[in-house]
Amino acid sequence: MPPRMMPRLIMVAPAPVIEKPGGLVTLDKKFVEGMRLHCEHWPGPFSCILRRGNEAMPFGADFRRADLCFDLKLIDAKAPLSAEMFANQDIVVLSGDSHLELLPPRLIQSLQAKVVYVVEYTLRTRLQTAALDRGRPALKRLYSKLWLFLQEIRRKRAFRAAAGLQANGYPADMAYGPLNENHLLYLDNRMTTELFATDEEMQRRRARLASGAPIRLIHSGRLEPMKGAQDLVPVALMLARAGMDFTLDIYGSGSLHDEIAAGIVQHGLSERVRLHAPVDFERELVPISRSQADIFLSCHRQSDPSCTYIESMGCGLPIAGYENLMWATLLKRSEAGWSAPMSDPEALAAQILALASRREEISDRAEKGLSFARQHEFEATFQSRMRQLVNTL
Numbered sequence: 001m002p003p004r005m006m007p008r009l010i011m012v013a014p015a016p017v018i019e020k021p022g023g024l025v026t027l028d029k030k031f032v033e034g035m036r037l038h039c040e041h042w043p044g045p046f047s048c049i050l051r052r053g054n055e056a057m058p059f060g061a062d063f064r065r066a067d068l069c070f071d072l073k074l075i076d077a078k079a080p081l082s083a084e085m086f087a088n089q090d091i092v093v094l095s096g097d098s099h100l101e102l103l104p105p106r107l108i109q110s111l112q113a114k115v116v117y118v119v120e121y122t123l124r125t126r127l128q129t130a131a132l133d134r135g136r137p138a139l140k141r142l143y144s145k146l147w148l149f150l151q152e153i154r155r156k157r158a159f160r161a162a163a164g165l166q167a168n169g170y171p172a173d174m175a176y177g178p179l180n181e182n183h184l185l186y187l188d189n190r191m192t193t194e195l196f197a198t199d200e201e202m203q204r205r206r207a208r209l210a211s212g213a214p215i216r217l218i219h220s221g222r223l224e225p226m227k228g229a230q231d232l233v234p235v236a237l238m239l240a241r242a243g244m245d246f247t248l249d250i251y252g253s254g255s256l257h258d259e260i261a262a263g264i265v266q267h268g269l270s271e272r273v274r275l276h277a278p279v280d281f282e283r284e285l286v287p288i289s290r291s292q293a294d295i296f297l298s299c300h301r302q303s304d305p306s307c308t309y310i311e312s313m314g315c316g317l318p319i320a321g322y323e324n325l326m327w328a329t330l331l332k333r334s335e336a337g338w339s340a341p342m343s344d345p346e347a348l349a350a351q352i353l354a355l356a357s358r359r360e361e362i363s364d365r366a367e368k369g370l371s372f373a374r375q376h377e378f379e380a381t382f383q384s385r386m387r388q389l390v391n392t393l
Contacts, residue, residue, distance in 0.1 A: 006044030007393055010086060010113075011093040012101055016054040019074060026060040032068070039069035041386045046070045049085065053077035089113040091389050096165070096176070097121050102154040105161035114163035114392050120188070122175045123152045124325075125304050132226045164392045166385055169305020170329040184388045187330075187376045189310035190281060196377070197290045197316030197370055205316060206363040209294060214245040215356060218293035218317070220278075220285055221300075221308055223254030228299030228322065230256055231345040233263035235297065236273050238349035244356050248273045248297065251285060281311075289315035294362060295352070300324060301343060310376055313369030318362060320352050336369030 018026035039046050048070050065072050073085070081101060086092050092111065094101040096119030108115050130144045159165055159176055165183040167173035173185040209215070217236075223229040229252070236248050250260065250273065257275070264273045279285050289296075289312065296312035298321030305326055312319055319337035321327045322344075331339055338355075340348035355362055 007042075007090040007390070008045045008047070008088065009038070009042050009091045009093065009389065010047040010049065010089045011038070012049045012081065012095065012098075014095055014098065015050055016057050016060070017050040017052065017072075017074060018054050018057060018060070019052060020062065023065050024062050025065055025072065025074075026057055026062050028057060028059055029061050030059065032061075032063065035068070035070050037382060038386075041383065043390065044090075047073060047089070049073045049075060051075055051077045051079070083107060083111060086111055086113050090393060091116060093118060093389070095119070096155060096159065099151045099154070102151065102158045103161075105157050108158065108161040115161075116164035116166065116389060116392055117159055117162050118166045118168065119155075119159075119172050119176055120168035120305050122171045122303065123148065124175075125171070125302050128302050129226055164388060166388065169303075169326055171303040171325045172305065174325075174329075182388070182392060184385065186381050186385055187307075187310050188305060188381070189307040189314070189373075189376065190378060191311055191314040191373060191376075192378045195282065195286050196314050196374060201290050202316050202363075202367065202370065204291075205294060205366065209359040209362055212359075214247055215352075215359075215362075216292060216294045217246060217248040217297045217320075217352070218251070218289060218295070219248065219297045219299075220251040220289075221306075223250075223252045223256040223260060225256065226302060227254075228301045228343075229254065229260065231299040231343075231348070232297065233260055233267065233269070233273070234345040235299070235349045235352070236269055237263075237267050238346060239353060240267075240269060240272060242349070242353050244353055246272065246352075246356075249276060249288075249293070250274070251276045251279055251288075253278050286311075286315055289317055293317055294366075295320055295337075295355070297348075297352075298322065298327065299345070299348070300327065310373050314373035314377070316366050316370050318365035318369050320348060320355075322348065334369055334372035335365060336372055337365055 015028055015031040052074055090113055092113045092115045094117050096117040126148050156179055159179040165180040167177055167185050168188045177183040219232055221227055232250060239246055261275050264270055296317040296319045298319050300306060301322060303325035309330055313336050322342045323339035331337055338351050340351050
């Protein structure tokens with residue numbers, strides 16, 4: 001196929017970038033790996049627009065722009081998007097979560113290219129996040145709420161005018177899918193085929209649970225109020241007071257780290273609850289989850305599509321968590337765990353405590369979760385998204 005007949009894709013990505021002399025850029029290594037996948041699966045030239053403004057990057061590396069498999073374009077941090085940026089393109093992929101990328105319907109319809117939005121947060125989740133920011137004065141929080149409602153109007157107009165929509169998670173699909181006939185639901189995660197729990201690992205876990213060994217709980221993620229991390233120690237304390245034989249390993253960092261560490265010591269939980277620094281997902285967290293845990297403890301209060309759900313299920317772990325909209329819907333479809341009322345650590349602890357005498361159920365739900373997660377493994381999910389883009393042409 002002649003080069004110009006090959007479909008051209010351009011994406012505006014939220015990834016950080018640091019521009020350097022001599023044609024060098026610092027990019028997140030995982031981002032570059034993701035871009036390589038786009039280059040492999042898209043049947044034509046691929047470009048990416050990034051916004052300047054970053055000064056540091058924890059997991060970055062230097063790359064020569066000429067060596068990248070995609071054409072990298074840099075714009076200022078707050079630069080508005082224009083029709084000129086998408087000239088001679090066939091597909092434009094934009095983030096529906098960024099107010100800077102919510103184009104007016106007239107502009108969308110005037111483009112030669114087809115616009116496809118990707119979204120994962122709902123208005124409800126945005127409002128929850130804003131409400132948790134107690135450090136801001138009440139008047140500023142009220143202004144933020146009003147601003148979010150105004151952006152939601154822009155968001156829905158853009159989604160209706162777009163040629164397609166990709167919704168990450170059930171809440172986003174339920175909220176925005178009806179706005180666009182060409183919409184795709186996907187469950188984002190990092191579980192490639194080789195990362196899933198093996199049959200042998202599942203059998204060993206089942207045998208261990210049947211033997212009456214302590215139930216091993218695990219939690220990983222950002223230790224922040226919006227993630228419900230403040231409920232981890234209260235749940236563990238209730239289990240300990242009820243006499244349950246268990247351990248809880250917490251992996252993560254965040255503003256609640258010191259509070260959690262102090263709570264573990266204060267309540268005499270040091271022999272049961274261990275607080276660890278964040279570890280590499282593929283090399284450490286996955287092997288630990290597959291061989292040293294039985295249940296993932298989720299105190300997540302928001303309804304965003306945390307990839308932790310599918311990733312934990314893929315490691316053979318059923319989930320005990322609050323019934324936010326994402327987990328409530330995923331639980332109904334996968335039967336991969338248990339739920340408790342939102343923000344109720346006592347109810348969540350009671351749910352886990354009851355499992356001490358229903359160990360076969362833990363193993364059965366683990367198997368169901370693993371089976372469900374395999375249907376949404378990374379490669380298949382990525383290919384379905386690329387297929388939708390091709391079919392949108």
